[in-house]
Amino acid sequence: MRLIISILSFLFLSATALAVEIKPFLKPLNSTSGWIIGNGLWNITIGDVYGKKLFYDGRDLIGDAVGHYSGYDGESNFVWTSASIYEETPEYLDVVFSATEIDLHWIIYPDLAGAYQYIENKALPTLAVLRTLFRLDNTTFTHGRTNIKDEALPLFSDILASTKVQDETWQRADGTYITKYDWSDFIRNLDFHGVYGSEFGSWYIRPGRDYFNGNHLKQELTVHRESATGDAVELNVVHGSHFQVNSSATFPAGKIWGPWLWYLNSGSRDDAASRAVQEFASWPYSWLNDSDYQSRGSVSGRLILSDGRPAANASVFLGDNSSNKSTLDQGEHYYYAGTTDSQGSFDIEDVRTGTYGFYAWSDGGSIANVSTTFTRNDIAVQQGDETALGLLTWETQARKAIFQIGELDHKSLGFRNGGAPYQHALVAQSPANLTYTIGESNASDWYFGQSALGAWTVLFDLTAADVPSNTSASASAVLSLSLAGYSQTVSLDVSINSQVLTSLTSTTLPSDPGLYRSGTTAGEWRFLEFDIDAGVLTAGTNSLVFEVTRTTLWRGFMWDSILLEWKE
Template sequence: MKTLALCASLLIATANAAANATRSSGPFLKSLDSGTGWIIGNDLWNITIGEIYGKSLFYQGQDLIGNAAGHYSGYGNGPTSQHRIARLIPSIDGETNFVWTSASVYQNSSEYLDVVFSAIEVDLHWVIYPELAGAYQYLVNKALPTLAVLRTLCRLDNTTFTHGRTNAKDDALPPYADILAATKVQDETWQQADGTYITKYDWSAFVREIDFHGVYGDSFGSWYIRPGRDYINGDHLKQELTVHRESATGDAVELNVIHGSHFQVTSSATFPVGKTWGPWLWYLNNGSREDASSRAQQEFAAWPYTFLNTTGYQSRGRVSGRLVLSDGRPASGAAVFLGDNQSDVSTLDQGTDYYYAGYADDEGNFNLDNVRTAEYALYAWSNGGDISDVAATFSQNNIVVGDREALALGDLIWSVKTRERIFQIGDLDRKALGFHNGGAPRQHGLVAQSPANLTYIVGESNASDWYYGQSALGSWTVLFDLPEASNRSATLAISLAGYSKSSDLVISVNGHSVSQLLSADLLSDPALYRSGTTAGEWHYYELHVDSGVLQAGLNNVVFQVTRYTLWRGFLWDSVFLDWN
């Protein structure tokens, strides 16, 4: 009874403090009289933040968190810190959550208040303007371990926030009762009695395409708006979790994953001290998606923000150039990425520093603006279209960007092979687009619709007759005619948009074994079994076909799955055969 009375007293004290805080003028930071936390906010909103969790989020006279977990931040998949073991800090979602040891005013200007919450590993800043419903946030590394996932998030009341929205999906979140009544079939995935699935991965999105995302209902909306995104790991095909219904409690979850690996082979990184993630805007409104969209446009136009006046953040330049293939063609529409210098890490898995992504125009010209001052490497690859036959990747190291410098790289020659192509299925773009179900709305288990056996006839079949994913035991056969015999050898190229263990593929040409892609040898990403229909981690192989194997008349290439795991397998990008 004493414990219940103490808890009740604390709740009353917190509620009274929050009510008093709403009568404050302008942005504020207040310590609770109990010494167990702080309240921040302005005349429009306020939140009570304890050692780990932010609770009692008041906006328009209502607590938007209620019994949900609230606002918190943390990391996962890195070494366990000794201070965590000693303090036995609990985690409600399998991650290590930051423990706030202090809160203080970092900067109090005439325009805003910057409040910093400090943990051993990081500082989390809240930049609060007087008339803004919400706050800008940014995170600064002090002593983070090597990690794969770093995020902030809000877990909000499940009756107030009934829907979720990203640039790719806007729909009602699944009712908590439906999750409880369903059968769990894999991580965060449940099968209902009618055979359909509920999974949080259906709400994932490609990070650099998101305008804004969040959860909303009839009267309230909570949104993350992230312009810039140079602090987020990975290239154009970086995808992450965004919103979902929490399976353990029913909370409406609004995720801000700023370093993640949910769809990759790996993305563990060790960060320099001072690495800054953000700022982004956490924004509250009446649930209007139109208002959130308008605010997002305003924020993207204002980036990089002027209030973060550190030299590292404000020191920026511009990089431009023109990519030209060695055969004379402009690299029309190529994907362009400015990333780690002198690195052997894939562009999707890079994440230590800052990254910039764009596309070339029809003439191969590209511009990357507001690039932090540093030394980079420039990477490029085919994004389909006019250069959909190009498998080679362009790279150039030692790109030095100076403050306020317009670095013009001029014409950059991209070396490509000039072999005679016999056939090609699908564009080379590191994506499964163009194939059956390729790029379909995310849904669990879609690859199970792909046939076990398939015949593709070059010259008659279309790319849409080839399926985006191959999983079941069986053979996919490509038939093609050659007008005459040749003593030349050939190269069979396989470009995979992704691969999920455990499946094996045996490849033959006219009955001659060419190669095997075995689960034991391949790096695996989770994209295919986590509702991905476009891309995971790119793989590229060139396989030698001996002279004399190809014949005049009908020939075949066979891709035989000899080992099968449900919902796992091969996510296709392109297949082509060249004369050497």
């Protein structure tokens, strides 16, 4: 009898959807089988965990796929204990699905194909991943799109015919790879992403981004082909950990992730792009009836280096106040990423009221030799006010350079294969042994990642005039190693003129998964400095050696910059 009632309810809603307009609705099926929500353009049946039977333009877009669901850390999926009308206005209907841990809101307009969504924390545990997603019919949705990748999803049959080599990664018979990590992206750069085919498209448009964890280099999964069933997967990871040392966080009650727009159309990327422009221009959304969300101010200022240069095109970040976490690993509250202009000025608008830490670091260019970072805490933002920080002096390391390989920008850009499209096992193309000669070699002769057993040697000449007197304290030097990422388990001995400076291993250097999860630009930045005693550097040819003494396939060091300076 329950099945008959559900079928009749669905047939009624599908038939009435043919009318010119149906007001947004929430319709309980019965006490145990869930609810139907939608409007005259679409509707979806949602049970205690999964949303199924997504009808749009006369087609069920889910079919045999898993459907819509939300959860955290692996497969801990939320169980909906109730659904109710949270707010009804002349413009929209706000339907809230409640679980023990969260409320998930669907804001449905009568003429919108899709819905706005947002999550509000009630009792989430400490977690690393929080997401919503759609798993859709694999014959209807054949392609995926992000701002950097737009192509056919891999065929399910191709996955089944290949050999699994690590998590969600398969090797074809021809030696190439299939992995969901090739569809990753820097999420603060995303305009919209989703899956589409010749007749239908399903898209996530996420303006604002202040609810995401991490800084400018925060990367996450977006879309992929599900390896067990072949479903087309459209991911909405709003707190993630797939490229980081540690993103576990404990959230305050009431924290909101979103709102974002889930959008349906005919598969047109141009239409989705146009809608994305509209949504980004409308953020922060005026319709969200939440006083904390609407309470915002701005932060402005100008950064000048202590040597007088403007901190041009530096990365700036408003994050946790007085935090001992990296800016990439921060994630409990709200976060704002920006860039200074050519004069070092910045203006960060629409910042939620609260107290923040302000951080800045080199993004290359005219300040590519600055290894220090800037931090100021206790930045108070009040509603409607501009927090003007004025002129901020950023102390540099104030040393005389001997040489530098690569710009300090927390990224592998400029090196061979650095910044290439996401692809598995690219580090395997890096040589085991390499010689780099200062004054003759270019940054592109250095590789973005080092993994194989062997030694990379940097040769550099010093004249007697270059080397301060060994009786002078200034004869000592500092070697700065800036790593765009490090993936265990690989060990590296660093020596200069046969004197060992350090051994970098997994026991002392935290690991991020960037290098073995298709990352080519960054994982998580690490910065290390080592003193070189007076007398070690001499007139003539000197050598700096990076020797891999232990390796694991596809793991290793992702380089940002190597900087050798006289200590002054």
